[in-house]
Amino acid sequence: MQSTEEGAAAAREAARPLLECRQVEVVYNHVQVAIQGLSIEVPDGSIVAVLGPNGAGKTTLLRAITGFLPAENGEITDGEVRFDGQRISGLPPDEIARRGVCIVPEEESIFRSLPVEDNLRIVPHPGDEASRAGAMARIHELFPVLEERRKQVAGYMSGGERKMLAIARALLLAPRVLLVDELSFGLAPVIVTRLMGILSAINREQGTSIVLVEQNAASALRIAHYAYIIETGRVVFDGTPDMLRGNADVQRFYLGISDEAGIRSYADVKHYRRKRRW
Ligand SMILES: Nc1ncnc2c1ncn2[C@@H]1O[C@H](COP(=O)(O)OP(=O)(O)OP(=O)(O)O)[C@@H](O)[C@H]1O
Numbered sequence: 001m002q003s004t005e006e007g008a009a010a011a012r013e014a015a016r017p018l019l020e021c022r023q024v025e026v027v028y029n030h031v032q033v034a035i036q037g038l039s040i041e042v043p044d045g046s047i048v049a050v051l052g053p054n055g056a057g058k059t060t061l062l063r064a065i066t067g068f069l070p071a072e073n074g075e076i077t078d079g080e081v082r083f084d085g086q087r088i089s090g091l092p093p094d095e096i097a098r099r100g101v102c103i104v105p106e107e108e109s110i111f112r113s114l115p116v117e118d119n120l121r122i123v124p125h126p127g128d129e130a131s132r133a134g135a136m137a138r139i140h141e142l143f144p145v146l147e148e149r150r151k152q153v154a155g156y157m158s159g160g161e162r163k164m165l166a167i168a169r170a171l172l173l174a175p176r177v178l179l180v181d182e183l184s185f186g187l188a189p190v191i192v193t194r195l196m197g198i199l200s201a202i203n204r205e206q207g208t209s210i211v212l213v214e215q216n217a218a219s220a221l222r223i224a225h226y227a228y229i230i231e232t233g234r235v236v237f238d239g240t241p242d243m244l245r246g247n248a249d250v251q252r253f254y255l256g257i258s259d260e261a262g263i264r265s266y267a268d269v270k271h272y273r274r275k276r277r278w
């Protein structure tokens with residue numbers, strides 16, 4: 001039989017999130033505070049949405065997780081990022097990716113002048129040749145167009161197809177957690193719905209955890225298990241998609257169209273309501 005202590009340790013292990021940001025503060029150019037005391041948890045096997053308006057700090061949060069802040073003259077000045085029980089903040093981006101934290105960035109991450117197949121060939125895969133072939137087969141199953149158009153120059157594909165290629169490139173790295181920055185940006189709603197469906201299948205069938213950073217709250221909430229709303233670098237609300245959909249303020253600013261002039265954020269809505277009460 002397990003001792004109480006072993007049982008407690010096992011319980012702690014099971015409850016531990018796969019990815020965790022604890023009280024993270026990020027400063028750009030030594031002076032500009034972009035996020036402050038920001039904490040999020042990503043349980044293993046889950047889809048977590050991070051929502052918020054322009055400039056809220058969503059991309060900054062992903063840079064803090066993936067180690068790309070120094071390239072932007074930014075740094076984590078407080079708190080830490082932990083993955084699989086270990087501190088990863090401070091490690092270089094390639095080491096963080098090697099551990100299985102991979103990103104589909106906001107800006108286009110493909111080589112437009114190269115054919116689709118070369119875009120994939122140059123991505124390092126952590127397993128042997130057989131494992132790489134398996135990963136490629138899975139990618140072609142998820143995105144048949146990437147096999148059909150493998151000889152085509154990537155820049156000539158549609159926005160949705162280029163996004164598929166970007167996701168495929170991240171998948172080749174065998175992520176344990178896939179961070180997706182603004183999947184919906186610039187894409188038609190029908191394409192966004194399809195891509196969200198594919199991410200949901202990757203999560204369900206492969207157990208890959210996913211962090212979805214989005215301004216398009218409604219589409220992200222359709223597949224997320226949990227969501228955070230961030231504004232000016234802080235979490236202002238978090239809960240299950242049902243909790244978000246059921247909250248009048250979230251509903252008004254993130255899911256509906258506000259008819260009250262001057263309301264720009266969740267915090268503004270709360271302020272407005274307070275003012276109205278007095
Ligand atoms: N490279 C940078 N150097 C200096 N400041 C930056 C840099 N990148 C972002 N910021 C600032 O940090 C804050 C958060 O920006 P960030 O790009 O993380 O927001 P975001 O939520 O991703 O916005 P969007 O929805 O527009 O992509 C903003 O005030 C922004 O001006």
Ligand SMILES: [Mg+2]
Nearest residue numbers: 058059060106
């Ligand atoms: Mg961004």
